[in-house]
Amino acid sequence: MTKRFRFLPIATFLGFAFLYIPIIVLVVFSFNKSKLVTVWGGFSTHWYGELLQDPQILGAAWISLRIAFISASLALVLGTLAAFVLTRLGRFWFKPMLSGMTAAPLVMPEVITGLSLLLLFVAMESMFGWPAGRGFTTIVIAHTTFCLAYVAVVVQSRLSDIDESIEEAARDLGAKPVRVFFDITLPTIAPALMSGWLLSFTLSLDDLVIASFVSGPGASTLPMVIFSKVRLGVSPEINALASLMIGVVALGVGLAAWQLLKSPRTKPVE
């Protein structure tokens, strides 16, 4: 017994070290004075200043944030509807197909999703004249589609966890289905909706491949700009940008963890 329990903590510790050392190194060297990213030349916040004066990065960040906000919100509505349909509305003939279509974007390689959506947009444009050209709108549609799947998974697992008898009771007392949904179901699944939206927002903000396929001139997202810079090599500016983004996430996760530990009775929402 003792032997195995010594192996496990060490393996786990090494695993977490593997996961976190690159992130820590990245953050530490974002405060490096030297232009050579990998050689320490003293503490400085110089690169954060550079970053905040780079119009290309700031512009791309603003586009990405807007796309992420709209896509996450659309995906929240559509994904919640899909999850509700799959868990609450019984059987209908195309249910297996709908269930497959909501789960498949999760594992579909991004190059395939990107290529197929682009070809669809091109075909639609030549047939209906919409969407005219590609850019902001087409990225929003593409991101909504794959984020929808993540929302659906998160909400579905929450919906199948909660006690249906309260909803039944409301129905028995004469509440219309719409009212049951808004007054009982929605407040119960609110934490799942929150994490679904946040997850979608992050995924949209992070997507490079799909956006590259469906984007057009004038709509370069933040990952597209980062990718083109990173291809030329490591740059201290990107380190600063990465640290800022990691900082925001760490803050958010930290707050969530604090909430979670404060009230140990609520179940963790993943």
Add this chain to the structure above:
Amino acid sequence: MTESIVNSKPFQWTARFLARFGLSGKGLVIAVPTLWLLVFFLIPFIVVLKISFAEAMIARPPYSKLVQGTESGFALNFSFLSYQYLVEDGLYLAAYGSSLRIAFFSTIFALLVGYPMAYFIARSSGRWRNILLMLVIMPFWTSFLLRVYAWIGILKGNGYINNLLMSIGIINEPLVMMQTDFAVYIGIVYTYLPFMILPLYANLVKLDGSLLEASSDLGARPFTTFLTVTLPLSLPGMLAGCMLVFIPVVGEFVIPALLGGPDTNMIGRVLWDEFFRNRDWPTASAVAIIMLLVLVLPIMLLQKAQDGQNRSETL
């Protein structure tokens, strides 16, 4: 508040208007997500399939039409040129082969690293379990692209590892790690590890402790118990985790593009180059169709694993 929405005039009018077309609230609720996914997920694949049978040409869009109006009606121009090209040019087959190989081995590595972690987290108690789980999930929320980028600084010729080893004096010449398959494996295992740990954890946490006790009471040593009880019971979790890593890795583009060398030939990268560099849409489509066919079996396995997970949940 909801009551006022439901009872408001516009809401009732809309409901009555829709009901006239046979659309009840329920029908509408089903129709909206279904239509969205139909148009933006399923139909695109049909378009890809169609274009894979076209021929590349210099036009806008850059491919030939499948159905052409001629003097005597219509002519169908199905071309298998792209597929023929894929089979005859060794590059594509080699790329499929090396994608599958890299996906296979990185899945195994991720399993070897992830299993002990998932097991440890599942066995640890309340508060610790939540903290560790949070630590596994957190990388999910950090930029994938930037986490891959972090490894460039670590692995490159004058990167952190080489600087460290050379300053201690273990090596005199920098090790070549960037732009190799080694870097690609590191990048993949690093970014996909949480996808392996989470389904494994979900499975292992439900493992009935009394089974382990029974096994040890009957005299089995811990390792035997692990091999004969824990491991077989965690098969659905292992399968789900492996497929969640394997399937997206086969089509991975970012990691081989940033960490791999010119000879790291993965099919996602080939598709990208075919599309963006050669502007050959039919060949890119054919590459995607074959990739989908290759992935059908793993996707079915994943479905089966998840059904297995769900069934064991209800039992």
